[in-house]
């Protein structure tokens with residue numbers, strides 16, 4: 001055998017030693033998973049029935065390992081699924097218990113999805129922020145209490161943080177703005193209070209930011225308008241005050257903006273209503289005042305435009321009738337007056353879209 005042959009063999013042996021693990025699942029990972037399972041109780045589906053034997057990387061429901069390191073990389077346990085195993089429980093799972101801090105021993109974990117189990121309680125283990133490889137944390141639809149860990153920004157690879165539909169309280173930690181890879185932040189339907197961090201505009205990768213159904217106060221930070229990838233912003237059903245930053249109307253890809261059921265005041269920025277990409281706008285149930293700006297035109301395309309329950313006055317601008325499309329329009333419960341413009345975008349609308357104003361008239365209301 002020549003020198004190249006020997007070198008080749010040695011290299012091969014070294015590679016083999018590094019890449020082929022001795023025996024599947026690491027015993028430490030396996031022990032951590034058993035602790036995780038022991039802290040939960042899933043009475044109906046038997047989703048943990050496969051968690052037996054010594055190789056957690058093989059055939060354990062919801063567990064995935066890195067093929068190179070054989071370390072546990074994913075835990076994906078969803079309570080809502082089309083999987084046949086869910087059929088007997090009406091496709092909807094149920095679990096009690098809590099998230100064991102032993103999870104934090106799984107230091108190869110990149111994905112943690114424990115979603116829609118309805119009754120998992122307790123807090124997010126504080127040590128979770130030591131799992132530096134985490135990219136997806138999705139705990140939606142449980143009964144998790146406590147606060148978002150203050151040092152959440154240690155999860156520098158985090159792209160998805162979904163804690164919606166839980167009972168998380170406290171404020172949104174200021175450090176969250178340092179999660180430079182965060183794309184999807186869903187904190188909706190919790191008990192969060194305090195203000196939205198003023199420098200939220202630092203989250204330059206963010207495309208969805210959902211904070212609806214909490215108890216957030218303060219105003220809408222101007223910096224939000226710097227989120228040039230933001231497509232979906234939902235701040236509905238909070239206690240947000242102040243006026244709507246005009247810059248929100250200049251965001252390049254914003255298509256859904258829900259600010260309904262807050263305490264917003266001031267007038268509706270002109271460019272918000274003329275933004276061609278904004279297709280869903282709900283400003284209902286605030287204290288917005290002033291006139292409806294006359295800024296609509298052939299690029300206006302709203303599947304939902306809800307401005308009901310405010311203090312808007314003046315008339316409905318004629319330009320609204322030249323809109324390309326208006327699906328659902330609601331201008332009810334304002335102080336609008338004068339004739340409802342004629343035009344194809346209005347043909348399908350019912351009286352309820354215009355009801356309870358001061359003196360609107362014309363089809364579909366009474367003739368002027």
Ligand SMILES: *[C@@H]1O[C@H](CO)[C@@H](O)[C@H](O)[C@H]1NC(C)=O
Nearest residue numbers: 260261282284285304306328
């Ligand atoms: C807008 O928000 C209000 C109040 O939160 C809600 O009742 C209404 O259904 C929403 N409108 C649309 C079109 O979703």
